[in-house]
């Protein structure tokens with residue numbers, strides 16, 4: 001929380017952002033997480049079961065790959081590690097070769113991958129509150145991933161499903177880095193971090209921030 005990671009700049013606001021700008025997320029009637037992919041038993045986790053896990057509150061910074069950062073957000077929710085260990089591991093039984101988690105949102109097919117090892121870090125949350133209030137639709141209601149050590153595109157909003165698999169499932173194609181750690185500037189697949197840094201900050205940042213400021217409320 002003290003200094004910014006390489007190539008990032010702090011902004012005062014926390015804008016709604018992402019790839020699904022034009023999609024109006026529709027919250028499903030039944031609040032469940034579907035668990036599937038390379039598992040022994042695909043299953044569902046009811047949101048009520050999440051509510052029985054220990055609640056945590058966490059202050060963390062948020063770093064979007066296009067180079068804006070928002071410092072000191074106060075999230076609350078449950079740890080993904082608790083969800084995995086207490087609900088997913090015994091019920092779904094992911095296969096040992098499935099080293100990646102794929103998080104899927106219900107806004108038009110958004111998904112992202114994280115190595116399971118990274119997703120199990122204690123600061124990776126499934127959050128339902130931000131700065132003391134229920135998550136807004138713009139910021140990923142009813143439940144979103146928060147992975148502060150990874151670029152924002154790993155923090156899947158509107159979480160609907162958790163699949164297990166391999167890195168061959170490639171998120172946003174060429175763009176998404178399989179790991180996406182901020183400290184290592186793993187901004188994108190194939191090209192080095194500095195290349196995406198320059199491209200993103202000069203081209204994507206101004207264009208996307210301007211557009212998203214118009215679409216803060218997706219309702």
Ligand SMILES: Nc1nc2c(c(=O)[nH]1)N[C@H]1C(S)=C(S)[C@@H](COP(=O)(O)O)O[C@H]1N2
Nearest residue numbers: 016017018019020064105110139152155157
């Ligand atoms: N479901 C979903 N999750 C998503 C996105 C999205 O478009 N859809 N965009 C990602 C990107 S690129 C960023 S920077 C953050 C933005 O989160 P925010 O809108 O709460 O600022 O969400 C990430 N998670």
Ligand SMILES: [Mo]
Nearest residue numbers: 064065152153
């Ligand atoms: Mo982002």
